Amino acid sequence: MTSPHTRNHLGQKTAHRARPIADHLAAVIELLRPLGTPSRTEVLPLSRALGRGLVHDVVAPVSLPPFANSQMDGYAIRCSDVPDGGAELRVAAPVPAGASAAALGPGMAVPIMTGAMIPAGADAVVPIERAVPDRFLPPGEGSFVKLPAAVPGTFVRVAGSDIAEGERALAAGTFLGPAQLGLLAALGIPEVTVYRSVKVLLVATGDEVVEPGQALSAGKIYDANGTLLETAMTQAGLQVLRAGISTDNPEALQNLLQAEGVAADLIVTTGGVSKGAYEVVRQAMAGQPVEFLHVAMQPGGPQGIGTFDGIPFLGFPGNPVSCLVSFEMFLRPALAVLLGAPAPRLPVRARLRHGLTSPEHKHQVRRGSLQPDGTVQLEGGESSHLMHALAGSNTLVHVPEGVSVLSAGDEVEVWML
Known part of the structure; x- marks a missing residue:
């Protein structure tokens, strides 16, 4: 543990410069880097992958759309059959969505539904509301519809116009929200390899802190940090293990961390990291490779970082806003960089x-x-x-x-x- 002071050439004590935010974030990323190794991945069905980070690039196994299809309900035509003034075309058999389409004959118009396959030979769709009459007619020798001229490609969704087979659909590290999972489903991919959720042991400290719902005696305050950080972490996709509130007894805190920490990927404490006389987290970390320092940030300047019995450890300040800001500035973005989740703040x-x-x-x-x-x-x-x-x-x-x-x-x- 380093001293917070050094001496100048006159022998006077001078404060060390606080660590820049970017440097501390880099240190947190390095501390947590083992959480992003291949051993901490799993394959999940899409329905269970929401909020996770993608491990590998995903290449499209098919094109989207897989075939040219209609953007509108209307008539599929060959533009060369319809001059600028419009033309009457004979009505062919309709093409509903999900059906295979027969080739378009010359001088014919095919009733087509939105999403239905464009018949071979057709190169445009005229919306039904522009037809005369403006309704679908049954096919047959006596059924003719008058349609205006159209430009090739009008209201046609070209095969592969969204993404072509073989293109990268999603990059490794992508946060999987509803849109990303929907894309994977559209590509016919049923499951995906993601990073495992991080298990965090969360410990609030302080003799002055009591659980909400208990009697509040003189000098005591209710614990907001536990609920604040637990819910923030849960919302970010972490699995939170709560160990209750630790007193200002360093040995008791050490025992708690040794007993509960073995089930966690990360230990986070709140309080007890400043320079006061009863900083329990500092005292409990004696002999552990943990550094307590000041980051050039307000609020949330005092921070602890290192490992406890080999488990990554972060010590946040005790004031509620300070601990939440610490989570938002360091832990959340570090996990986003390493695991692709949670999603970065906008x-x-x-x-x-x-x-x-x-x-x-x-x-x-x-x-x-x-x-x-x-x-x-x-x-x-x-x-x-x-x-x-x-x-x-x-x-x-x-x-x-x-x-x-x-x-x-x-x-x-x-x-x-």
């Missing part, structure tokens, strides 16, 4: 409704609400205990390191929550 640009100040040497993360007019309204102040303000927010507002003042109307990056 960054958008918005203009501030109000000005703000920020520590010049820190990356500040504020809570805000994106408004219909494209502006973002800050919710609450910069303090890390403001749960009510967090609950009223739908974005994280980013103020980069080096920026100390922003005015109303200035543009900022926000992440949609």
Whole structure:
């Protein structure tokens, strides 16, 4: 464990520069890299693969669409049979969706349904509402329909116009949402190789913290961190193992982590990582390859990173907003990089409704609400205990390191929550 201070040439103590956010994220990615190995993959049916990350590239085994088909209900024609002024064509046997189509004879019009196969020889579809009469007629010698001229390709979905056989359909690392799984189903692929869900042992710490529903005696507060992080992790596709609340007894915390950690891929604690006199996580990690440091971020500066008995470990601060911001800035994006899931937060640009100040040497993360007019309204102040303000927010507002003042109307990056 490194000292938070060094000495200058006069022998005076000076604080180490806080670690940049990008450097800490890189360290988290490196710590968790074993979670993205081939041994941690599984094959799942599409119905169970929602929210997972794709392990391998998927190449289209068929073209989409697999055959030329009609985009409209109407008549399939050969454009050369219909001059600019239109023409009357004899009505042929209809082609419903799912049926094989006979070749189009000269001077014929084929009633065709949306999605039905284009007959050989046809090169356009005239919508039914443009026909005279504007309804489908039965086939036969006496059935004729008047149709306007059309350009070849009109209302025809060309085979392979979505994706051609042999093209890459999805890249390795793709987050599998409904659209991606729908594409795999359309290609006739019934199952897919994905990364296994990460099992996280989550431990909140502090003598002052009690479970919601219990009596609240003097000096105690209800635990928000456990619920906040458990639900955030679950929403992100992680399997969360809750170990309750640990007291400020280092030996008890060590025993808990040794007993429960063997079932986890990752240990995450909240609280006990700062420089106070009773920082239980710091004390419990004595002798373990764990570093406690300060990241140039507000809130969420104090962080712990390393391994406990060989299990990857991340120590988040104890204030609720700090621990959620830590998850969003480090754990969530690291897993997205390594496993393709969860999906990265969507960054958008918005203009501030109000000005703000920020520590010049820190990356500040504020809570805000994106408004219909494209502006973002800050919710609450910069303090890390403001749960009510967090609950009223739908974005994280980013103020980069080096920026100390922003005015109303200035543009900022926000992440949609």
